[in-house]
Each structure stands twice: as C-alpha cells, then as structure tokens.
Amino acid sequence: MKSIFKRLLTAAALSTTMTTSVFAAQENTAVNLDQLLTQLEQGKLFQNTQNEQREKEFLAKKAQQVQMLNEADARRTQLTQRSESLETTFEKNEIELANLSETLNNRMGSLKELFGVLQQVAGDMQGKFENSIISAQYPNRGVFLDELAQKMGQSSKLASVEEIERVWFELQREMTESGKITRFDAPVMNADTGTKNQQEVVRVGAFNLVSNGKFLEYVKQTGSLAELSRQPSDRYLSTASAVQEQKGELVEFALDPTGGSILGLLVQAPNMTERVEQGGTVGYVILAVGLIGLLIAIERFISLTIIGGKIKRQLKQATPSTNNPLGRVMKVKTDNPTADSETLELKLSEAILREVPKLARNLTFIKIISVVAPLLGLLGTVTGMINTFQAITLFGTGDPKLMAGGISQALVTTVLGLVVAIPTLLLYTVLNTRSRGLISILQEQSAGIIAERAEQGE
Amino acid sequence: MYAFFEMMEAIQAFMETGGSVLTWIAALIFVMWILIFERIAFIKFGYKKYEATVRKTWEKRSERKSWNAMQIREAMISRASNKLNENLLLLNALVALCPLLGLMGTVTGMIEVFDVMAISGSGSARSMASGVSKATIPTMAGMVGALSGVFASTWLSRSAKREAELLEDHLTTDH
Numbered sequence: 001m002k003s004i005f006k007r008l009l010t011a012a013a014l015s016t017t018m019t020t021s022v023f024a025a026q027e028n029t030a031v032n033l034d035q036l037l038t039q040l041e042q043g044k045l046f047q048n049t050q051n052e053q054r055e056k057e058f059l060a061k062k063a064q065q066v067q068m069l070n071e072a073d074a075r076r077t078q079l080t081q082r083s084e085s086l087e088t089t090f091e092k093n094e095i096e097l098a099n100l101s102e103t104l105n106n107r108m109g110s111l112k113e114l115f116g117v118l119q120q121v122a123g124d125m126q127g128k129f130e131n132s133i134i135s136a137q138y139p140n141r142g143v144f145l146d147e148l149a150q151k152m153g154q155s156s157k158l159a160s161v162e163e164i165e166r167v168w169f170e171l172q173r174e175m176t177e178s179g180k181i182t183r184f185d186a187p188v189m190n191a192d193t194g195t196k197n198q199q200e201v202v203r204v205g206a207f208n209l210v211s212n213g214k215f216l217e218y219v220k221q222t223g224s225l226a227e228l229s230r231q232p233s234d235r236y237l238s239t240a241s242a243v244q245e246q247k248g249e250l251v252e253f254a255l256d257p258t259g260g261s262i263l264g265l266l267v268q269a270p271n272m273t274e275r276v277e278q279g280g281t282v283g284y285v286i287l288a289v290g291l292i293g294l295l296i297a298i299e300r301f302i303s304l305t306i307i308g309g310k311i312k313r314q315l316k317q318a319t320p321s322t323n324n325p326l327g328r329v330m331k332v333k334t335d336n337p338t339a340d341s342e343t344l345e346l347k348l349s350e351a352i353l354r355e356v357p358k359l360a361r362n363l364t365f366i367k368i369i370s371v372v373a374p375l376l377g378l379l380g381t382v383t384g385m386i387n388t389f390q391a392i393t394l395f396g397t398g399d400p401k402l403m404a405g406g407i408s409q410a411l412v413t414t415v416l417g418l419v420v421a422i423p424t425l426l427l428y429t430v431l432n433t434r435s436r437g438l439i440s441i442l443q444e445q446s447a448g449i450i451a452e453r454a455e456q457g458e
Numbered sequence: 459m460y461a462f463f464e465m466m467e468a469i470q471a472f473m474e475t476g477g478s479v480l481t482w483i484a485a486l487i488f489v490m491w492i493l494i495f496e497r498i499a500f501i502k503f504g505y506k507k508y509e510a511t512v513r514k515t516w517e518k519r520s521e522r523k524s525w526n527a528m529q530i531r532e533a534m535i536s537r538a539s540n541k542l543n544e545n546l547l548l549l550n551a552l553v554a555l556c557p558l559l560g561l562m563g564t565v566t567g568m569i570e571v572f573d574v575m576a577i578s579g580s581g582s583a584r585s586m587a588s589g590v591s592k593a594t595i596p597t598m599a600g601m602v603g604a605l606s607g608v609f610a611s612t613w614l615s616r617s618a619k620r621e622a623e624l625l626e627d628h629l630t631t632d633h
Contacts, residue, residue, distance in 0.1 A: 265577055268576075268577055269573060269577070270573075275569075341525040374558075401576055404572055404575065404576040407572050408569065408572060411565050411568055411569045411572065412569070414561075414565045415562060415565045415566060415569070418558055418559075418561060418562040418565070419562070421558060422555055422558055422559065422562070425551055425554065425555060425558075426551060426555065428551075429547050429548050429550075429551035430548065432547060433545075433547045433548060436547075437540060440536055440540060444532055444533060444535075444536035445532075445533040445536050445537065447529040447532065447533070448529045448530045448531075448532055448533020448534070448536075449533060450529070451525070451526035451527075451529040451530050451533075452526075452530055452533075454526060455526055455530075
C-alpha cells in the first residue's frame with residue numbers, strides 16, 4: 001500500500017516538472033515569475049473577447065440551421081414514397097416473369113428434353129473427339145462442341161438449327177471416317193531429331209496412324225502427331241509401310257484395336273539392353289565371365305580341331321612327324337629301335353604324359369564358369385531382394401512399382417546366370433569329348449598303332 | 459485326319475501358353491531323344507557287326523601272346539569302347555540342361571508377371587496368369603525331359619560298359 005502511494009507521488013512530481021519545462025519552453029521570454037504572471041493575465045483577457053465573438057456568430061447561424069432541417073425532412077418523405085412505388089413495380093414484374101417462364105416451359109414441352117439430350121451428346125462427343133485419332137485430320141472439332149455445351153448449360157439460350165445440324169454432321173463424320181483408310185499431310189514430330197516435318201500420314205479407321213513405315217501417336221493435349229519413341233517389332237513395322245504403299249490391293253496390317261493404348265504400353269516395356277542394365281553390377285560381372293568362357297571355348301575349339309586333323313593325318317602316314325602329339329609319341333619308338341619292351345613302355349607313357357596337359361588345357365576353367373555363372377545369378381537374386389526389402393522398409397508395400405527395381409534385378413541376374421551357364425556347359429561337354437577322344441588315342445592306342453606299324457614293316 | 463489336326467492344335471496352344479523357352483526345351487528334348495535312338499540302334503545293330511569284324515581280325519592273327527599282340531588288342535578294345543561311348547557325354551549334358559532351361563523359363567515368366575504388375579500397377583490375377591503359365595509350364599517340361607533322359611542315358615552307359623567288357627573277354631589270348 002505504501003509503495004503504491006509512493007509511486008503515485010513520484011508520478012505527480014514528474015508531471016509537474018514536465019509541465020513547467022513545457023511552459024519554460026513556450027515562454028522563453030519570461031525570465032522571472034512576475035513577468036509570467038502579467039503574461040497570463042493578458043492571455044485570459046484575449047481569450048474572453050474571442051469567446052464572445054464566437055457566441056455571436058453561433059446565434060446568427062441558428063435560424064439558417066432550422067431551415068436546412070426542414071428541407072431534409074421534405075426530401076426524405078419524397079424518397080420513401082418513391083421506394084414504395086418501385087417495390088410494388090418489382091413485385092408486379094416478378095409475377096409477370098414467373099408467368100412468362102411458365103408459358104415458355106409449356107410451349108417448349110418435349111423440346112426441352114431434346115435440348116437436354118443435345119447438351120449431353122455434345123459433352124460426350126467432345127470427350128470422345130479429344131481422344132480420337134480422327135481429330136488429327138480434322139482439328140478443332142472440340143471447340144464448337146465445347147461452346148455448344150456451355151451455351152446449352154445456360155437456361156436462357158437455345159440452340160439454333162445450324163448448330164443442331166452440325167452436331168449431327170460431326171457425329172456422322174466420325175462414324176464414316178472410322179471406317180476408312182485415308183491419307184493426308186500433317187506435321188509429324190520425329191522421334192530421333194525432335195523436329196517437325198510435313199509428311200504424308202495414313203490413318204487406318206479410328207485405330208492407327210502410320211507414316212514413313214512408323215506408327216504415330218496422337219498427343220491429345222496439343223493435338224499434334226509424334227512418332228512413337230519405341231516402335232513394335234519389325235514384323236509389325238513392315239505391315240505399316242505396306243499399308244502406306246498399297247495401291248488398292250489388300251495388304252496385311254497390324255492393328256491396335258484399342259486406338260493407341262497397346263502401342264502406348266509398348267513404350268513402357270523395356271527392351272533387351274534395358275533389361276540387361278536392370279541386372280546391375282552383378283549382371284555385368286556374369287556377362288564378362290561368360291564372355292571369357294566363350295573366348296576360351298573358341299580358342300580350344302580351334303586348336304583341338306587343328307590337332308585332331310593332324311592326328312588323323314598321322315594315323316594314315318607311316319613316318320612319324322613332330323608337328324602332332326601322336327607323331328611325337330610314335331617317334332619314341334623310332335628313336336629307340338633297340339630298347340626292350342618294358343623300357344619302351346616307360347618311355348611311351350612319359351611322352352604321353354607330356355602331351356596330355358596340352359590337350360586338356362583350360363577345359364576345367366570353362367567347367368568352373370558354367371558352375372559359377374548360376375551362383376553369381378543367385379548372388380544377384382539375393383542382392384536384388386535386399387533392395388526390394390529396403391524399398392519396403394522405406395515406402396511400405398503400397399506401391400508395387402517401387403519394389404519393381406529390386407525384383408527385376410533379382411530376376412534378370414538369374415536369367416543372365418542361366419544364359420551364360422547353359423551354352424558354357426554344352427561347350428564344355430563338346431570340347432571335353434573331343435579332348436578325351438584325342439587323349440584316349442594317345443594313351444590306349446599309341447602303343448597298338450606302333451605295334452601294327454612294326455608288324456606291317458616285317 | 460481330323461483327330462490329327464485337333465491334336466496339332468492342342469500342341470500349338472500348349473506351346474503358346476508355355477512361351478518361347480518351351481520351344482527351346484522342345485528342341486532340346488527332340489535332339490536328346492534323336493541321340494538316344496541313334497545310340498540304341500548302334501548298340502543293337504551297328505556295334506554287333508563291328509564286334510564281329512574285330513573278333514575275326516583278332517582270331518586271324520598267327521600269334522596272340524607277344525607284346526605287339528597285347529598292344530594291338532588294347533588298341534582294338536579302346537577303339538570299340540570309343541565307338542560305344544560316342545555322344546554319351548553330350549547326352550548326359552543335354553539331360554542336365556533340361557532343368558536349367560526349365561528354370562530359365564520360370565524366371566523369364568516371373569519377369570513377365572512383374573512387368574504386368576509394374577505397368578498395370580495392380581495385382582490382378584487375371585492379367586498375371588499368362589506370365590505365371592509361362593513360368594510353370596517350362597519348369598514342368600524341363601523336369602519331364604530330364605526324367606525321360608536320365609533313364610535312357612543310364613541304360614546306355616551301362617550297356618556300353620558291358621559291351622566293352624564282353625569284347626575284352628572275347629578277345630582271348632590262349633587257345
């Protein structure tokens with residue numbers, strides 16, 4: 001309580017000091033208190049005369065104000081009367097309007113239903129024309145229909161006979177054109193260069209657009225034509241150029257009965273290289289391993305064929321030559337004509353041992369590749385599944401497209417593994433059979449061949 | 459005639475549902491069985507003639523105990539054995555390839571299923587059915603091919619071995 005009182009006091013003191021300072025500022029001529037006093041006295045006198053003058057002026061104007069008030073009152077009454085009369089006219093008009101619209105309804109009768117149907121058909125047609133490839137040949141058909149549908153939407157406007165007939169005409173034209181194969185010139189967006197060229201376009205009914213042996217797509221947003229960035233396989237493409245070059249005779253043509261949807265999906269389907277790319281690093285490793293295997297197999301195939309041919313020639317010749325394994329083995333006998341049978345046999349097997357590794361070289365490597373490739377594929381499968389589960393952890397299972405990347409990696413690597421393993425296994429078998437045949441000639445038959453030669457020589 | 463056409467049509471429909479891998483498997487099984495029949499025909503007919511000539515040449519020899527004779531006998535048996543075992547390794551490899559090709563069909567079929575899923579964005583069983591049948595039919599065909607080939611190839615290798623041993627017994631050194 002005390003503190004509040006104290007604060008009030010200080011506030012009062014502050015305000016007094018402030019007023020004095022203000023006075024001091026205004027009356028800077030007043031140097032002492034006496035002068036201030038006289039100044040105040042003079043001011044009071046001046047104010048009094050001023051106030052008296054004001055009073056006089058006010059009294060003089062009083063009569064004038066009364067007159068103005070009367071005028072305003074009169075104006076108000078006049079305006080109220082006018083408002084009332086207008087209100088009655090409004091009510092009368094409203095009734096008349098209702099009567100008139102009822103007459104309109106009565107007179108329109110079944111026509112009203114017709115206009116409803118017209119509006120609906122116009123709306124439907126516009127949507128249909130937007131998607132129809134016939135619009136590529138006859139652009140801006142939708143604008144008229146759009147305007148008509150909007151006009152019909154307002155109750156006050158009626159369609160004219162010309163407009164109704166035009167709707168009929170457009171419908172009939174769509175129907176007639178969908179049964180025709182026609183040619184017309186139009187600008188076409190090139191898929192590779194991105195430039196627009198004016199060229200001849202063949203339209204097959206309402207199904208396909210073809211130009212320069214390529215299938216086109218109708219972009220409904222811009223109403224323009226563009227080559228599909230990915231064309232169907234050559235089997236179908238050839239029919240596209242056939243239909244453009246036909247001169248009245250019947251030709252086969254690959255038709256997209258959905259009017260472009262199937263061809264549109266084609267763009268989404270990945271091709272061979274994209275498929276391989278989906279395999280990722282593991283996929284490339286598998287392909288590299290497969291390539292190595294293939295190269296080794298080719299090298300082995302060529303050298304085994306050459307060696308086999310030389311051995312066959314050696315079998316027919318009596319004199320051993322050193323350019324083939326059999327010849328080198330047989331030479332042991334001619335080099336050691338005096339050796340006894342046991343020594344000869346040892347020397348023979350030594351010579352054979354020297355030849356065998358050359359024939360069987362690298363074959364095991366091909367075999368290993370054929371085993372490793374599916375294993376690498378399995379590795380890719382598992383890493384792909386890990387990616388998939390990571391995607392599930394992040395985004396949930398709601399969208400299968402998000403999981404598709406990992407899954408396609410998993411599957412593509414498996415396929416690549418098998419694609420490498422199957423031919424490598426076959427190649428290994430073929431090469432192994434060949435080399436084993438040659439080795440068996442060396443191991444089991446060389447001694448026999450030498451013996452036969454010896455007996456023939458006797 | 460009508461029944462034949464009907465059968466061909468059924469086979470064609472089956473091949474189409476199985477996809478392109480099934481064609482490969484069919485070609486593989488065809489080659490495999492051609493080899494099997496060729497081997498059977500050789501063991502039953504061709505080899506008998508060959509064995510007879512080999513035995514005759516051996517019997518005609520004046521002496522059958524020297525080192526030379528022994529070596530020549532070895533060579534004869536080895537040649538006969540080579541003839542008997544010809545293509546058997548390839549046959550075994552073809553049998554092993556059957557399930558591998560079947561597996562490839564499975565995976566390509568599954569890729570098709572996931573393609574359908576990625577494009578349509580839905581798991582509609584109806585649209586995935588073609589991919590699923592392309593996945594399962596080749597697997598089954600590969601298994602059937604491998605099973606049919608395993609028996610034949612086992613029998614063939616056993617007969618080849620037996621025939622070679624029989625020849626060894628027939629080429630006697632003393633009498």
